[in-house]
Amino acid sequence: MARTLRTLAAAALCAAGPAAGPLAAQSVRLHGTTTTQYVQLRPIQYDPTVIDTIGTVVDTGAYVSLPVAEAAPFTQDLEVSAWGLGVSGLRAYALLRGRAALGSDLVWPESDTHFEALYAYLELERPRYLLRLGRQQRASGLGFYGFDGLTAAWRPLAALRIEGYGGRGLARASMESFNSSAIASLDPLRPDLGTILLGASVWAAPSPRSTFTATYQRELLSDRSGLVSELAAFDGRVGVGSHLILSGSANADVARRQWGKASISAMYLVSPALSVQVEAFQYRPTLDLSSIWGVFTPEAHAGYSASANVTVSRDLSFNGGFTYRHWQPLSSGSPFLADVGNYQRELTLGSRARLGSYTLDGSYHLEIGFGGDESAGDLSAAYAPAGSWSAGVRTTAFQQTDMFRVASGTVYGLGGTFRTPLGRRLELSADLMRYLHRRLGTSTGVDWNQTRLSVTFDWTMGADADRVAAYQ
């Protein structure tokens, strides 16, 4: 990491060097988010001496609950934006994250990664082109890919942009290189090599409601001995008249010569108060060639969904949706696998009502089919005077039945939220929930008799620091 930062700093200095002329009107803005969480958890552990009974079967060895453990992860995000560096359109941007575990019994995921640079780049933007050098993340139809390198974008027309990007690849959504020790400790078969990420995309927006993006991306091992992935994505949206929006997207695993995820949908805006949407989709994960997971030949599933949003008035709205997923029958079927269906049905209902400064939200979610069943409801009420503090209470109840594990139960939760500005540049928010877990079976699972608390400070300082609203 230190080496990476040194490299980035050197690159930044080289890029800024030619611009080190009239440094006038420099501005720096800092935005910080400090988050502390308190989480109670009760892990499980396999005990080979315990006699376990499942139905009529008596077996030796079972999972047992460990004592309640506590975790208090602390996260500090710092966003730095600096401009006025002597060249029009040049700025430096960084989003840094610090982590720590405050007296935790448990090692919260990634809390031992004490420093992380999510973004750290120099950017030069002109009306016709953009250059970005440093650590960055590429968001596209393929997902998020981080890399240390260069992005170059050319915009010959206002509605047309052609981009190319490349550099040292980082593990997805983790600002670690492929061969970092953090990842190797969790998966020793990961290649002991870094990766090189290369990609290009074309974006066009022929009308305000129509956009098309085509992306091609190639990720290869740093010694060029093999591919990690070779992917392409197409995303498009077309506005037909003022009421109909047609959308489609597709991913292709070019290396395996097969389609990945794909969807096509139509949204009809019946009126400003009513919109309905139907969608048909297919899902097949696109997995790296550097792991064995892809050779298990993941099967695709397909489905469709329909949803509607009804806004009765500015203060009352409803939404609902239904999704159906269907898998092909198990290709490696086995009489030993019980009651695994080939479908899943999902129903969601929600509503929001507002009366003055009071808001009432309610939602219900029912899921039946592959993976397990769930019935869950949430209800919250909040009081939020305009432009001021807010406070609310939240209740939840959900019942789960797991298809592959005897860990079914019902959880009830009650808690509250609070938010208040402390001046124009500082805001405090907090969220507290207490859960009660009633297990239906006798088997042991992770316990949800627990308390969860998070406290967040959000602050801004520097140039245009009064633009706090834009950060929220």
Next chain:
Amino acid sequence: MTARALTAAFALAAALAGSATATALRAQVPAAADSFPHQRHARLFTTCAACHAGIATGDSAHFLPTPESCASCHNGDLVRAVNWTPGPRRITNVTMDHAQHLALFARQGVQPEAACQKCHAAADTLAFMDVGRANPERCVTCHGRGAPTHLAQRSCEPCHTPLADSPGLDVATITAYPKPPSHDSAWTLSHGEAASGSTCAVCHAQQFCTSCHVNARSVGAIKSLARDGRVAAIVRTLTVTYPRPPSHLSSAWPREHGVVARAGVAECANCHTRESCLGCHRVEERVAPVLELPRRASGGAPGVDLSGIKPADHLPDQLLRHRIVAAGGTASCNVCHRPAYCVSCHAAAKAPSFHGPDFVARHARQAYAAEAECAACHQTQVFCRSCHRMLGEANTGAPVGKFHDKQPGWLFGHGGVARRAIETCASCHEQTFCLKCHSAVGGQGVNPHGPGFDPRVASKNPATCRLCHGAVIPR
């Protein structure tokens, strides 16, 4: 009390005695409120100067009669006694000079008593002493310069002094100033052309303009106005709303406004601060016209707040289905959003809002069914596995299949489920775990390749194949 009684008596008398003609005229040009029943005294006085001697001479001490002069009749013997004393002179910003007007009327041959009627009666044809306070509509008959009514005039200075020169006026009086008909709903957008003379200063002070104009410091017409504490007190209670100009109503405006802004932001700066634009253009240095706008000043005009505005392609399902728009990378999202905005969900310090409440407890089913693609954001080996290990759910030494205790024959049937949700397997199991069986050289030789497996993929990354097959990869 006496004044109220007199008023009531006058009102009753007027109601009983008023002729139809007089009533009709009053309806057209009502006399201003006057507590004194002039008409009832018409037979006692032949001239106005009998009571208002100072009017003609400019002697303000004798504009009104003294209590003694009233008591000469209202002494309780001849007529009932009254207790009247002249009140303080009404504070006004009218620059009316009685002596000047009387002299003018005299030059025109108007008799002195008729001269008073000219302004103080609702019409010239009314009876002597059917008068009251002068009505501004009568002033307009001479001073209107073509304007049909008092408030329709475009210039106020001949009769009224600027607000700054009327220190006696209180906040309530200024607040109650009538709004001219020109100040209709369209006035806000067009008043700039009229705001060039001193007319505005009759009713307005600088603070009134600065409550809306974010560029007040650079507008000459605003700078020429005096500052006034009374107006400052009034505007503090006002809620500023900015109307949308016709050009802004077009659906194409969000795309086209850049061209207008690049041509010059002088007009934009009337309503828009730099912060207005930064609701969308989050990074000001990218857009030169934004830097030319004034910053929002503490205590100054708020400027148009566009922070919640959404472009046309942000449909109602934007939060869950923004992939298609976001696919444009720097071409789309980064125009308005900072990277930190995306990170607030996609790499948040705590669970992002789109996951819904209690997601950690409820995500297993969603993961199995791939309702959302976990790997789009999460490095499953790191993110999922580290947490599952911490909780003891991941493969941590228990016999194979023991965790999946609702499926007693799990070991023999897991293949089909694995093909449906292989990412879920990887969230707990390392590759080495699967290779215990699914390895040609180091395991049990159980073939993991499902239907449709394309062996040509071996050429893409032979190292992966060698994990199972060793040095010799079958073709």
